[in-house]
Amino acid sequence: MSKKKKSAIRTGVPKAPPKIMHKTRYDLRGAPRDPVSDHLLDRVARWLNRRSRFVRVLIAAAIAILITGSSAVLIFTILLGMAPEDIHFGPVDATNVFLFTALALSGVGLAMYWVGWRLLIGFDFGEVPHTPGRGAAIWVVGAICLAVLVTVIMASSAIQALSN
Numbered sequence: 001m002s003k004k005k006k007s008a009i010r011t012g013v014p015k016a017p018p019k020i021m022h023k024t025r026y027d028l029r030g031a032p033r034d035p036v037s038d039h040l041l042d043r044v045a046r047w048l049n050r051r052s053r054f055v056r057v058l059i060a061a062a063i064a065i066l067i068t069g070s071s072a073v074l075i076f077t078i079l080l081g082m083a084p085e086d087i088h089f090g091p092v093d094a095t096n097v098f099l100f101t102a103l104a105l106s107g108v109g110l111a112m113y114w115v116g117w118r119l120l121i122g123f124d125f126g127e128v129p130h131t132p133g134r135g136a137a138i139w140v141v142g143a144i145c146l147a148v149l150v151t152v153i154m155a156s157s158a159i160q161a162l163s164n
Helices: 003-011 040-050 053-080 097-120 134-163
Strands: none
Touching: 040 134, 053 097, 053 134, 097 134
């Protein structure tokens, strides 16, 4: 080798990085991506974290209403299928069963809103705001699954009622 080529090798002229034509399991710097970050719950948690506090409050309220409404549909379906003489739950009889059910459902709604607030917004009032994590993601994905389930049950009940 000539002296000119040896000196070029020793000085270590950096090579241009190879061009990446498509996305692989490696990021642009060549390091493998974290497989946990591609998990559905982590993506939902990041999506929730990008939302404003007001939007997360609305999501918590919508989930609380969804759970309370689903519970109401289930409870009232059972109660309306019973004869008035058969409704005796301690001090509750057929005349005041709807009042006690509405009070219980109000308590369920408040409890579900509190859980949603705790997971999506948090109770810390420091300089750094609470960031929703996997718990919030599980809460939101579970509510979506519940909404789909209730919709399917109500649609099948409506189809069955219309076919009779």
